[in-house]
Amino acid sequence: MTSRTDRTRFALTFDSDAKPSQLEKIREIINHRYLLRNLVVRDLKARYKNSIFGVFWNLLNPLLMMTVYTLLFTRLLAGNSIPNFALFILIGLVPWQFLTGTLSGGVNAVIANASLVNKVYFPRILLPISALLSNFINFLFAASLVLGMLYIYGIGLTIHALWVPAILFTQLVFMLGLAMLISALNTFYRDVGMILDVVMLAWFFLTPIFYPFEQFAEYATVAGLTFDVARVMRWVNPMASIIDGYRTVLWGNASGVGPGSMDPLNLLRTLFTSMIIFVIGYVVFNRTQHLFGERL
Numbered sequence: 001m002t003s004r005t006d007r008t009r010f011a012l013t014f015d016s017d018a019k020p021s022q023l024e025k026i027r028e029i030i031n032h033r034y035l036l037r038n039l040v041v042r043d044l045k046a047r048y049k050n051s052i053f054g055v056f057w058n059l060l061n062p063l064l065m066m067t068v069y070t071l072l073f074t075r076l077l078a079g080n081s082i083p084n085f086a087l088f089i090l091i092g093l094v095p096w097q098f099l100t101g102t103l104s105g106g107v108n109a110v111i112a113n114a115s116l117v118n119k120v121y122f123p124r125i126l127l128p129i130s131a132l133l134s135n136f137i138n139f140l141f142a143a144s145l146v147l148g149m150l151y152i153y154g155i156g157l158t159i160h161a162l163w164v165p166a167i168l169f170t171q172l173v174f175m176l177g178l179a180m181l182i183s184a185l186n187t188f189y190r191d192v193g194m195i196l197d198v199v200m201l202a203w204f205f206l207t208p209i210f211y212p213f214e215q216f217a218e219y220a221t222v223a224g225l226t227f228d229v230a231r232v233m234r235w236v237n238p239m240a241s242i243i244d245g246y247r248t249v250l251w252g253n254a255s256g257v258g259p260g261s262m263d264p265l266n267l268l269r270t271l272f273t274s275m276i277i278f279v280i281g282y283v284v285f286n287r288t289q290h291l292f293g294e295r296l
Contacts, residue, residue: 028123035122039113039130043105044137058141062097066090069210082212083256084153091251092209092243094146098139099175099239100200105131106179107196110187114296124289125282128179132172150250160249160259167245167262170271174238177278180285187295188288206237212254213244234269238277241270 020028029036048054070086082088109127110117117124150156186192208215213230234241245262252258 032122036126036130040134043134058138059145062093062142065093082254087149087153087251090146090149091247094142095243096209101135102132102175102179107182107186107193109183110292118293128183131179132176158259160261163249163262170274171242173278174274177281180281184285184288187292207239214254238270238273241266
């Protein structure tokens, strides 16, 4: 007969081998929130170490880029008729730089913390999350510049700005999914980091940052198939829809109409795509994280 002690030992062994539920994983992240804070603070300190302007680069960088693009497209290249072009460019640059900063930090999130991964137990997912949060703080600084420029141009914030939290949430979901995916893949294949540089360059030109979303032809025909270019772009490039959303609710459109409401269907479509990317990134990261120590 099996004793009570044997049954208890078996139960404990079985429980210890069981995979934690999603709720337990979330609770574990919350329990390690101080480590997450330290990772974010460390990243910010390392980024601005020995820098004269420090965090003010979050204002200077988009401001300088805005100036360069404004001079390029309004002085050197003819044919630009977009009103308040400097503000148009700035609203596109700020969320784009948020993306590039997060992915640049995310792709090396695991590799850059090899000693921590090999020596200390903690939820590995904190690494891509910390890359996102440190760049989110930078984004908030840059967003304050956008806010100031809105009032300088006499637009200010309208009721349509209430769409911003929903658009921002969609962007956060999308970027965290990508950060988890590339941080896991780059741990096994260092080529990912180099490929990312090329992808980001192409992605920049395929995203309506210095040109309006309306510039896309309404329909195009490829290999005998006719499709709505704008709709396809919203599906395959969430950043195009996200940046267009920010512009719509804060700035307006290229025809000179002021801020307006975002199409809920466009936002839901983009959120759906972002959720798919998030799930893929989470699954890949979760399935491979136990092998990180062997690859570092």
